[in-house]
Amino acid sequence: MxxxxxxxxxxxxxxxxxxxxxxxxxxxxxxxxxxxxxxxxxxxxxxxxYVPNPQARALALRRNFLIGLIHDNPNAQMVLGVQEGILDTIRNTEFALVVRPVDRHSPTMVEDIRGFIEQQRLYGVMLLPPISENDELAQACRDLGCTVVRMGSARLDDDAHLVASNDRQAVSDAVAWLAELGHKRIGFVAGPEGFLSARERELGFAEGMARAGLKPDAKIAARGNYRFESGLAAGQKLLSAKSPPSAIFSSNDEMAAGVLHAARERGMSVPEDLSIIGFDDTAIAAHIWPPLTTVRWPIRAMAATAAAKLTRPETAASEPSFFLSDLVRRASAIEYLP
Known part of the structure; x- marks a missing residue:
């Protein structure tokens, strides 16, 4: 040489x-x-x-060094957290991130994603809920030789292709804690139909109430779509009930912020008149007033691990697959004082 x-x-x-x-x-x-x-x-x-030529490597592998993040998720803060987690792993590597939002209701969704993967020659794909729950989509990615990791609130795949959290248990513990504080009338804002995360959190709420010897009341329950506006509408409904709740559990932070806004509209003080708990621990939880008590969903850590599984498939099975959510106690929930 x-x-x-x-x-x-x-x-x-x-x-x-x-x-x-x-x-x-x-x-x-x-x-x-x-x-x-x-x-x-x-x-x-x-x-x-020696520094390998990335173009030559891509040509040899018939893949570009691109990680695809594919989602149809209304929670912008959640998607941002996932992006940050992936970038934590691929920073200072030859990999890059490409984000593709999709419409899960489209009859051509699977074919559209198949075309996107082929066009971009993706090295790997991370699927966010709820489309991560679509087995046909996951198999279509595999058929193209594209490695897939699925994020979920329950087991969706084998350990090498999964990152998941314990949503049901985390919500159950949060609701049981509200009961320990003396709350008997606990309202619930559910997530959207079709989301496994919403279903798991709903089951967790029911389990937490049962642990406390309480029964959920449909008059102080509503369903939202994980957006602020739906939380506002849900809060208005619940707080207008003949016997309103002293505490409300919301299935994500954005809806919890909407509930807080509804309480303020009625001249109520949080947490003195109403305790509120959310889920996710996104930035909004710490930025609103009072700061929101919430279940921390380890989105960034889950996404960083998913990226590691995608970029280092030979060690993917040894990476963690399940992540524990925990309650972050801030100022929006206190002991019930009738």
């Missing part, structure tokens, strides 16, 4: 005493190598300060 000339994959292969294909497998972290060969090639790469 001439002085000043950049080393090539041929140089690495020659000095390592292996083929170009073996060097390529080392670079692409293929599991089809013994450890001794891998270490020998990696040592030569380090000695030569």
């Amino acid at each position: 001439a002085k000043g000339q950049k080393p090539t994959i041929n140089d690495v292969a020659r000095l390592s005493g292996v083929s170009k294909k073996t060097v390529s497998r080392v670079i692409n972290k293929s599991p089809l190598l013994n450890q001794a060969t891998r270490e020998k090639v990696e040592a030569v790469i380090a000695e030569l300060e």
Whole structure:
């Protein structure tokens, strides 16, 4: 190799005493190598300060180094948290993130996503709820040779292709805590139909009430769509009930902020007149007044792990798959004082 000339994959292969294909497998972290060969090639790469050509690698793999984030989720804060988590993992690597919103109600959704993956030649795809719950979509991605990781509120796939949280248990614990504070009339704002997260949180609410010896009351329950406006409407309904709640659990923070706004419209003080708990612990929870007690959903950590599973598939099964949510106690929920 001439002085000043950049080393090539041929140089690495020659000095390592292996083929170009073996060097390529080392670079692409293929599991089809013994450890001794891998270490020998990696040592030569380090000695030569060889930097693989990303375009050449992409051509060889027939994939670009792009991670696709595909979603149909009305919660902008949640999507932002996922993006931040993915970027935590791929920062300072050759990978880049591309985000694709879709319409889960479209009859051509699966075909549209299939076309997007083929056009972009994605290395891997992360599917957010609720479309992550679509088995046909996940299989379509696999059929294209694209690695998939699905985010959910319950088990959707094997450990190598899943990041999930314990929504049901977390909500049950939060509601039981409200009961321990003396609240008997606990209202509930459910998430949208068709979301597994909404269903899991609804089941958690029912379990928490049962643990406390309480029965849910349909007169102080409403369904929203994870947006502020739906939380406002739900809060107006619940607080207009003949026997209104002393506490309300909302299935996400944006709707909880809407409930708080509805309380303020009626001249109520939070938490003195009404305790409120949300879910997610997005930025809005700490920024509203009073700061919102909420269940922290470890979105960023889940997304960072999903990105690790996508970019390092040979170790994906050893990465964690389940993440625990915990209650963050702030100023919006206190002991009930009749």
